[in-house]
Amino acid sequence: MHSDPSSTTRVLYLAGWGRSGSTLAERLLDQVPGLVGVGEIKFLWERGLLQNRRCSCGTPLRSCEFWVDVLGETFGGLPDDATARALDAASRRFRTRHLPGLLLKPASPPDADAMLWYYQTLERLYRAVARVSGAEVVVDSSKFPSYLTALLQGPALDVRVAHIVRDPRAVAYSWQRHRADPDAPGDAQMPRMHPGATALYWSAWNLATERIATRTDRPYLRFRYEDLIADPAGTLAAITKLSGVPAAALPLGDRGEVFVPRTHQVSGNPMRFHTGPVALRLDDEWTTGMATRHRYLTGAVTVPLRHRYGYH
Template identity: 30%
Template structure:
């Protein structure tokens, strides 16, 4: 199968624990949309025997990933992409990319080209015209934007979740991890509040001025009124999402597909819209709430949170 017409890369950015995987998995059930998770991880699991795809088969023999690897390798080198991910994945690479933009950094342009080859392989193999990536890194978003052409469109979906829910969710996650990096740490609320502000403001500054290419949605608006939220996403991508909307409205569960990297949700096999995600902010302890309010209150108000 091969796609004709313009390919759209939907790059989803958000602070971690903001519900972007659930949203993208649901979108991936649209007949024109392919979702494979956080693509920055792909070079490793897709090319290493032993990793299990969410379809239940090893990546080495999965009928989807086998041909994707072949298609990619016709155009690019996987070791080089893996190396690029090491160089550009971290936010620390962003200033260098922004400063070198005008002079056209060769290394960065090559990285963008390899990302293009990967996305094209996924689109051609799936036969779908929209490919979703939830990698979140800002540098990667800039690389995708560099790929815009008559053949490729790039859209940025910025998902914002109430920072109090994010801080609680990340602290809870940390508390479940055993060993020196896990357990409860009082400073975690401060750290996660700062990260929430930094990431969301960076996305607005880097992508928010591109009116045609940027859509910001609050997770709470998606969970409270999924009908309206999916309508907006459909308009943004030029897709008829009426079928998805009625499924979400009916509380349907959605299968995950051939995801081999990223969020642990992929291993559960299916997802559904979780209205309860909107209510967790009230469970954040009062001390943490005060801290969040001091550090992030003004940013939260900017996004419409009281």
């Protein structure tokens, strides 16, 4: 059920399993007039407010002028720690990582009445993001299928789902690599995962995303990371159409690079801190760097979804 469009906030939800290229996709979408990419909102309360981690503009979130304005409009000032903790606890109920939970009950929200305050806070938050940024559409790259169900509970949010997928062997390879995590405190590393586990998650996560979007009859578009790199203009035009804003040319440079200015994304891949030209180059290091046994394992576990997505 949709309310009067003038009172709704349009949200483009970037869904997909981790390391599939959603941060890049979001940064490109942020360059489309009418769209604003604000990162993984599900982590706003914990990593943003409570831990005061850096926004992609480089400023700790509690001092970032964009988020101070957004939170000011939502709460009348920065919310206190108790409020932030309550919101984080509510968000955690929509951060299912359990495989059975993803596959069996992905679309059942917890007790609706008790969560009403949370859904209404989300409605106010996304509305404030749209108002402060001046954008028509808020791009949220939270990715979790479970968090998508939280957004779908707010009648004032007009949610459309852009689902990014990437070759599971490339994804599994990315999860194997050692990389520093500039986002986390101390000398933390990005989390790693065995290719067998990645393959299971890749399948369950993508299936759950498809299922929620189609069961709830929301505008839905699946796109491949590889196509975004090969044809950024065409892929972004399709996503822009899904968002309901007029098509606009993406500022692509002579070598197919995109100039990315300072943004205000909460959490996400460390590449969100980079500003300036971003080259759209296919990261296919897995084809040479991945152990053969891992490649076969990942390939075997992800059939038949992998074939349906066109990865042979």
